[in-house]
Amino acid sequence: MKTILNREVELKLNNYLEILLKAPKKIPLMCELDKDKIYKKYIEEAYYYVDFIEKGDNVLDLGSGAGFPGIPLSIIFPNSNFYLVDRKFNVCIFLRQIKKELNLNNVFIMNLMAEELKKINLRYNKIVARAFNRVNFILNLANDLLIKDGLVILGKGKDVAKEINSLNNKNFVLFEKKATNFGFLLIFKKIS
Secondary structure (H helix, E strand, O other): OOOOOOHHHHHHHHHHHHHHHOOOOOOOOOOOOOHHHHHHHHHHHHHHHHOOOOOOOEEEEEOOOOOOOHHHHHHHOOOOEEEEEEOOHHHHHHHHHHHHHHOOOOEEEEEOOHHHHHHOOOOEEEEEEEOOOOHHHHHHHHOOOEEEEEEEEEEEOOOOHHHHHOOOOOOEEEEEEEEOOOOEEEEEEEOO
16 A cells, blocks of 8 residues: 655645644544654545546545545546545635645535535545545435446445345446455445
């Protein structure tokens, strides 16, 4: 899972790490404020998604929280657009601060419930999420948001088998299941 990064990307990822270390307590981080743990959770784990993102993609990050995986991916892929969605106003303010400090012109922040995305006339090549919701919920939401042959890339814990076995969305196939240090990366392809 070693990703080769240029110096500018490394600097921005390190600046992102520093911003996370200073995050206000009201911003939910997926781990305590320990530099190594935050690096592993917010930057290193984003590398798992890299193989599925391409130059020019429009990527929707559901439940972005403090910006994972959307912010690291937007730094690695400056020629793709990333739409970070979170329902919490204070989180979106924090994401806007990150966008400004890192000069991320390819990042767009939307403060709304995921279900409201259907009202916006945007379609995406990829949808990413980590610790957002159940697989069925995300795939049902993705029906109206993803282009045909688009991918839904989900970071899920080790206990994901039950979710996979209870899938009821015929518009998607499980394209790949990749083991990670946090569990699995599930990649679904939209077939209709």
